[in-house]
Amino acid sequence: MDNRGQHISQQFDAELEKIRNQVLSMGGLVEEQIRNAIRSLTDNDAPLAEEVIKNDVKVNNAEVTIDEECSHIIARRQPAASDLRLVVAVIKTITDLERIGDQAERIARMAIRLSEMERPKNQYSELKTIGNHVASMFHDTLDAFARMDPEAAVEVAKEDLKVDTEYDGIMRQTLTFMMEDPRSITRMLDVMWTARAIERIGDHSKNICEYIIYLVKGKDVRHTSLEKMEKEALR
C-alpha cells in the first residue's frame, strides 16, 4: 500500500474541507451583515448601521484570502472532476458573497439616511418583511452549501420568485405614495433603493444555489428555467 499517496490525499481532503469551512465562515459573517443592516433600518439604529459599514472590509478580506487559497490548491493539487468543480464553485460563490456584503453595506447607508428623516408609522414594516425573507433565504443557501444539497438549493431558488413578487409590491406602493405626496419623493426613493438592494441579495443567493447544483450534479443550470433546474437537481 502506498502510504505516501494516501497521506497526500488526506492532506488534500483536509485542504478542500478547509476552504469549504472558510466559505461557510465568510457566509456567516455576511448573514450577520444582512441581519444587522435590516435591523439598523427597522429599529432606526444608526450606530448599528455604522458598524455594518465598518465591517464590510472583513467580508472583502475573506474573499481575497479564500481566492488565494483556491489558486494555491489548483496549483499544488491539480484537482480533477468533482474536486475541481468544488474549487471553481467556491471561486464563484465568494464573488457573490462579497457582492451580497456590498448590498448589506448599501442598506446600512440607506438606514442612516432614513434615520435622519421622518419615520412612517409602520416603521418600514414592508422592508422588514422582505428583508427577513431574504435573510432567511440566504441562511438556507448557506445550509444547502454546507450539506451540498441540490434539492435544498432548488427550494431556495424557488423562494427568489416570491421575493421578486414582494419587491414588485413595494415598488408599486412606493410609487403610489410619491404621486400622492410629492414631498415624500426623496424618502420614497431611498425606500426603493433599499428594497432593490434587498432584492439583489435574493438574486445573488440564487446564483450560489446554481453553483451548488453544478457542483453536486456537474450540470450547469444557469440561464435555465426553474423546471429544468429542479429536474437536474433531483436527477
Added chain:
Amino acid sequence: MDNRGQHISQQFDAELEKIRNQVLSMGGLVEEQIRNAIRSLTDNDAPLAEEVIKNDVKVNNAEVTIDEECSHIIARRQPAASDLRLVVAVIKTITDLERIGDQAERIARMAIRLSEMERPKNQYSELKTIGNHVASMFHDTLDAFARMDPEAAVEVAKEDLKVDTEYDGIMRQTLTFMMEDPRSITRMLDVMWTARAIERIGDHSKNICEYIIYLVKGKDVRHTSLEKMEKEALR
C-alpha cells in the same frame, strides 16, 4: 531535446490563446449589446431593443462555454503561476461580462417602456452621454484585456470615477423633475433605473480591470484605493 514536451507546451499555449480569444469575442458581443441598448433608447427604436433582449441568450451561452473550457484546461493542463492566474482571471471576467449583458438587456427593456411614453425634447441626451461614456470605457477594458496592459486598466478604473459623478448628476436632475412635476414620476423613475444600469456597467468594467492587474502583476488590487491600484500597475 524533448519534442513531445515542446509539442504539449505549444498545444497548451494554443488553448490559452483560444480562451483569451473567446473572452474577447464574448466581450465584442457584449459591447454590441451595450451600444444597441443605448441607441434603442436614444433613437426611440423599440425593435432594436427587442433584438438586444433576444440576443442576451448568446451572451449567456458564451459564459457557459468558456467556463467549461476553463475547467477542462485546469483539469488537463494543471496550469501554474501566470497560466493559472489567466484561467482564474478569465473565470471571473466572464461572470462580469455576463452581468454587463444583463444590464444591457435591462436598458433595452427600459427603452421599450420609455418608447411608449412622452419623449423629452432632449431625447434623453443625458443618458446618451453617460451611455456612450460607459460604452467607450468598456471598449477600453477589452483593449486592456487584449493587450494585457495594466496601465491601460488603471486608466479605465479612473474613468469610472467620472461616470459615477455623471450618474450623481442625473440622479439629482431627475429628482428635481419629479418634485416639480409629479406627473413625470413614473417616467423619471425609468430614467433613474436606466442610469443605474448604465452606471453598473462601469462598475463591472472596473472589476475586469482589477482582474487584468491581478493577472499581469500577480497582485490582488480589489478593495484598495485607486492610488494603490496605480502603484501596483506601474510597478
